[in-house]
Amino acid sequence: MVWLRRTTHYLFIVVVAVNSTLLTINAGDYIFYTDWMWTSFVVFSVSQSTMLAVGAIYYMLFTGVPGTATYYATIMSIYTWVAKGAWFALGYPYDFVVVPVWIPSAMLMDLAYWATRRNKHAAILIGGTLVGLSFPLFNMVNLLLVRDPLEVAFKYPRPTLPAYMTPIEPQVGKFYNSPVALGSGAGAVLTVPIAALGAKLNTWTYRWMAA
Numbered sequence: 254m255v256w257l258r259r260t261t262h263y264l265f266i267v268v269v270a271v272n273s274t275l276l277t278i279n280a281g282d283y284i285f286y287t288d289w290m291w292t293s294f295v296v297f298s299v300s301q302s303t304m305l306a307v308g309a310i311y312y313m314l315f316t317g318v319p320g321t322a323t324y325y326a327t328i329m330s331i332y333t334w335v336a337k338g339a340w341f342a343l344g345y346p347y348d349f350v351v352v353p354v355w356i357p358s359a360m361l362m363d364l365a366y367w368a369t370r371r372n373k374h375a376a377i378l379i380g381g382t383l384v385g386l387s388f389p390l391f392n393m394v395n396l397l398l399v400r401d402p403l404e405v406a407f408k409y410p411r412p413t414l415p416a417y418m419t420p421i422e423p424q425v426g427k428f429y430n431s432p433v434a435l436g437s438g439a440g441a442v443l444t445v446p447i448a449a450l451g452a453k454l455n456t457w458t459y460r461w462m463a464a
Contacts, residue, residue, distance in 0.1 A: 266312045266321065270328035294389070294396075298436030299443055301353050302388040305329070306381050306444045307451035309359050313376065314455045319367035322380075326359035348399045354391040358384045373452060381448030385440030393433045 308329075309322035330352065337350040362380035369375035 266316075266325055267328055269308055269312070270325050271332050294393070294432040295436045295439060298389040298392060298432075299385075299439050301355075301392075302358065302385050302440040302444050303447040305355050305358060305388065306362070306384045306448040307454075309362055309384075309451070310376060310380065310448045311451040311455050313363065313366060314373060314452055317371060319363045319371070322359040322362045322366070323356060326355035329353075329355050351396060351399060354388075354395050357391050358388045361387055377448045377452055378445060381445040382441050384448070385442070385444030386437045388440055389433045389436030 305326060309325045312325050313319070313321040315321075333352045337352050340350050341347055361383040362376065365380035365383060366372070366376040369379070
């Protein structure tokens with residue numbers, strides 16, 4: 254029955270990855286944040302890095318296998334690319350939807366877990382910090398490849414946005430000078446306790462399974 258338990262574990266990973274992707278889309282509308290790119294970059298960076306950390310470390314510790322975090326991020330990426338393809342099929346331009354870059358940050362968490370010989374606390378502290386620091390960087394590189402987010406947002410406004418929420422080009426100020434630095438700093442601080450929460454959820458799951 255070992256194969257059945259392992260299959261169930263990986264099925265759990267798929268289910269939670271899909272659901273976490275749905276939660277992030279519904280909570281932050283991340284795949285549509287080209288509309289508000291410069292004003293929302295920090296907020297979405299923190300929300301996405303924490304969502305990635307809590308799920309990735311949960312299942313990485315659940316299976317005890319380095320590489321599970323990357324698998325988790327891959328499932329999230331595939332699901333979001335499906336959403337991107339759906340909007341593209343509806344006639345929107347390819348650049349209208351920006352897919353988050355989860356996989357490289359998850360690979361760093363796997364690397365921290367593997368390099369420290371499966372040390373849970375190192376995965377939380379080092380892996381969580383690496384996720385928070387790297388995620389905004391990878392996503393800003395991704396955004397630089399977009400044709401012109403603000404132009405796309407004005408030309409193809411979201412059909413669900415009411416007229417009074419038409420995208421407005423943000424004013425330049427201190428907050429917008431370095432969204433990557435601010436997102437990385439905030440993410441590095443907040444992702445570690447959220448990763449610790451994911452590890453704690455793992456403990457609760459084992460207790461539930463043993464009951």
